[in-house]
Amino acid sequence: MNLHKSSIPARKRKLGRESALGTRDPSAEQKRLVLVSDSVEASREPEKVGRDCGKCQCIEPENEATRDPEPAKEPDSDKLETEKWLAPFLDRATDILERRAEVFPPTKERTALVRKLLPSWKIDDILGFAREEVLAWFQSLEQSHRTARVSPEAARKLYSAGIALLVQKMPQLESLAADIARVLGFPATSIQCSLFCNRRGAKTLTHFDSVDTLAIQVTGSKTWHLAPNTHVQLPTDTWAHPQVSTHELRLYAHRQFPPEMPTENVESHRLEPGAMLYVPRGYWHETESSEESVSLHIHILPSTWADVVLKTLHSRLLRDEAWRATAYRLWGLERAGDWDTANALEALREIVGTLTPEDVHRPAQWTPAPNDRVAPRARGSVGVVASNEEYQSVRLTSEEFALEHATTVEMSPSFVQATLLLADGADPLSANELAERVPSLSRDEALDLVRLLCKVGYARKASASVGV
Numbered sequence: 404m405n406l407h408k409s410s411i412p413a414r415k416r417k418l419g420r421e422s423a424l425g426t427r428d429p430s431a432e433q434k435r436l437v438l439v440s441d442s443v444e445a446s447r448e449p450e451k452v453g454r455d456c457g458k459c460q461c462i463e464p465e466n467e468a469t470r471d472p473e474p475a476k477e478p479d480s481d482k483l484e485t486e487k488w489l490a491p492f493l494d495r496a497t498d499i500l501e502r503r504a505e506v507f508p509p510t511k512e513r514t515a516l517v518r519k520l521l522p523s524w525k526i527d528d529i530l531g532f533a534r535e536e537v538l539a540w541f542q543s544l545e546q547s548h549r550t551a552r553v554s555p556e557a558a559r560k561l562y563s564a565g566i567a568l569l570v571q572k573m574p575q576l577e578s579l580a581a582d583i584a585r586v587l588g589f590p591a592t593s594i595q596c597s598l599f600c601n602r603r604g605a606k607t608l609t610h611f612d613s614v615d616t617l618a619i620q621v622t623g624s625k626t627w628h629l630a631p632n633t634h635v636q637l638p639t640d641t642w643a644h645p646q647v648s649t650h651e652l653r654l655y656a657h658r659q660f661p662p663e664m665p666t667e668n669v670e671s672h673r674l675e676p677g678a679m680l681y682v683p684r685g686y687w688h689e690t691e692s693s694e695e696s697v698s699l700h701i702h703i704l705p706s707t708w709a710d711v712v713l714k715t716l717h718s719r720l721l722r723d724e725a726w727r728a729t730a731y732r733l734w735g736l737e738r739a740g741d742w743d744t745a746n747a748l749e750a751l752r753e754i755v756g757t758l759t760p761e762d763v764h765r766p767a768q769w770t771p772a773p774n775d776r777v778a779p780r781a782r783g784s785v786g787v788v789a790s791n792e793e794y795q796s797v798r799l800t801s802e803e804f805a806l807e808h809a810t811t812v813e814m815s816p817s818f819v820q821a822t823l824l825l826a827d828g829a830d831p832l833s834a835n836e837l838a839e840r841v842p843s844l845s846r847d848e849a850l851d852l853v854r855l856l857c858k859v860g861y862a863r864k865a866s867a868s869v870g871v
Contacts, residue, residue, distance in 0.1 A: 432843060435794045435815040436851060441859060443808050483520070485582045488513040492617060492679060493586065500615065500703075501637060501683050504629050504670065509620070509677030517619055517677070517699060520575050524622050524697055526562055526600055530555040535572040540599075540607075548608065548643050567607075568600040583701060590805035595702045601625065601692040609664045609689045610643030611635075615703040616682045620674035623696025627672050627680055630665045630687040634658050638685045639707065664689055674698070711804045715763050718802070719754060719781040761863035765803050769864055771853055773846060776831035776865040783861040785826045787819065795819050801860035810859040817843040818852055825856070831865030 486493070491507045499505050518524060521532060530537065537558045538550045550569070553561065558568050570576075576596040584594040601623075611632055618627070632638075635656035640649045644662040664687055672680055682688055684705060720726040725747070732742050760766075762781035771777055779785070782802040788811070789796040797819060799810040814822065821841045825832055832840075834850035841849070856862040 432815050432817060433793060434817065434848060435813055436818050436848070436855065437813040438855065438859075439796070439811045439813055441808075441810045443806055483579060483582050484516050485579070485586050488516040488619075489583065489586060492681060495681075496587070499681060499683070503631075504683060504686055505681045506672045506674075507679040507681075509675050511677065513619075513679070514621075514677030517621055520579060520699075526568075526697075527559065529570060529598060529600065529697070530558055530568075532573050532575065533558075533570050534574060538569040538571070540567040540569050542606075542608070547645055548610065562600065562602065565602050565604070567602065567605045568598075570598040570600065571595070573598075580701075587703075589703070590706075592805045593704050593706060595704065597700050597702070599696075599698045599700055601696050601698075603692060603694050605692045607688075607690045608643060609661075609687055610641065611638060611685050611687055612641050612682075613638055613684060614705065615684045617701040617703075618674065618680045618682065619699040619701070620676050620678050621697045621699055622676060623692065623694045624673055624675050625690055625692050625696050625698055627674065627682075628664055628669060628689050629672070629682060630667070630669045632685045632687055633665070634660055636685060637705075637707075639705070706804050712763060714804065715758065715781050716755065719758065719762070720751075759863065765801070765808075765860055766857075766863050769857060771834065771850075771857055771864065773835045773850055774833050776833045776836075777825070777853055777857060777862040778831040778865045779826055779861060780863045785822060785861065797822060799856070799859055799861040808860045810861070812855065817841055818848070821849060821852055822856070825862065 495505060521529065523529075533555050536552045536554055539553050539558060539561045540548065540550055543549045562568055576598070580594040580596045581591050583596070584591045587594070598621075618625075635652070638652060638656065640652045642648055642652060642660055644660070648656065648660065672678075674680055725742075728742065730742070731738075758781060766780075780801055784798075784800045784802075786798050787795045788798045794813045794815045797812050797814050799812060801808045821837045821844055824837065824840060834853040835846055837853065838844050838846045838849040844852070853862070857864075
């Protein structure tokens with residue numbers, strides 16, 4: 404297989420009238436184009452696997468083994484009353500997210516509303532609510548943060564010995580995370596909630612995290628020391644002394660990190676029950692508890708533009724067989740006519756040039772005219788999932804980052820043929836051009852199809868300046 408430049412972009416594929424549909428007489432066809440279902444839900448495909456920082460772990464890293472495959476239950480919003488106690492943060496979110504820390508003074512109403520999350524906030528009861536093992540949080544002999552997954556029974560003993568606990572897998576926390584995502588308008592997968600349970604004298608040493616954190620003090624008190632990070636902005640990995648920074652951090656953070664809290668621009672906040680503190684991703688912080696305390700931590704997991712654009716490009720490359728081939732050459736297996744990296748990268752530049760903003764994020768609603776050309780979005784997929792003698796059920800999917808817009812449409816053969824023609828072609832097509840290539844469709848019918856494909860987010864307007 405000689406992967407020269409012209410072979411990398413999507414290939415044109417001509418579909419005859421009988422391709423995928425047999426030799427049915429089109430004149431006898433009963434036309435059908437019916438939208439059966441349309442939904443938006445969390446994507447089942449992981450966008451980005453969480454990282455285990457090893458030493459400083461403010462959230463449990465996700466991977467295919469630990470991710471809960473079951474969708475979170477719909478939260479009882481009336482019971483949680485999330486919007487009420489979260490309101491001050493919601494009002495300030497646009498101004499402070501990823502920019503600066505901010506403390507929100509305690510209120511009796513917020514304290515009461517947050518405490519409604521659980522019927523009891525005693526440590527024994529909290530561990531009884533835990534659905535799975537919890538994390539024991541402690542310092543190693545080298546004075547670095549360590550965690551260990553332990554059973555609730557073992558956690559009780561460790562807590563009595565002074566070990567802090569991090570509780571995550573709890574139905575109430577999962578419902579709260581889903582409701583916070585709803586309130587913020589974020590994907591459910593971008594919010595995680597956890598409870599930090601600290602004994603008197605517990606401390607966390609200076610570190611920074613790769614997530615935004617909103618901490619709400621529930622019982623007891625905790626003191627936070629914060630400082631802006633002048634060594635790295637918006638880190639995508641965590642760090643705590645004395646660990647060696649990861650390869651990913653060293654891609655853009657080259658200076659040595661300080662072993663202690665910086666002395667400039669440090670602010671300290673003692674959180675009493677009902678107080679909230681927002682800590683931006685990357686901010687230096689350390690904590691200390693002068694009494695037994697429980698705090699609720701809301702973590703906002705970042706979906707960086709690098710992740711979003713790379714996922715879009717990945718989806719686009721998979722449309723071509725050459726990019727789906729296994730990279731055996733990396734392990735010394737050379738074959739004649741195999742991968743040519745130089746030519747492939749040259750073709751990659753060409754492919755990147757075909758992407759539009761509408762491939763990256765969902766386009767605004769647009770009603771195409773008969774001569775307006777459209778193209779499948781880079782993250783749009785189509786497939787026949789069921790069929791009978793009269794029509795086929797076609798599944799149209801457009802993925803946003805961490806969201807999946809899935810639509811099922813019942814189509815008679817001519818509509819299926821036109822849809823696949825658009826999906827497999829290298830060039831954008833208008834409704835009038837589709838009608839010409841699929842003569843069994845009238846121009847009005849082709850226009851109905853094109854408008855439906857755009858409405859559900861599968862297709863986008865073709866750029867006048869670039870191809871697809």
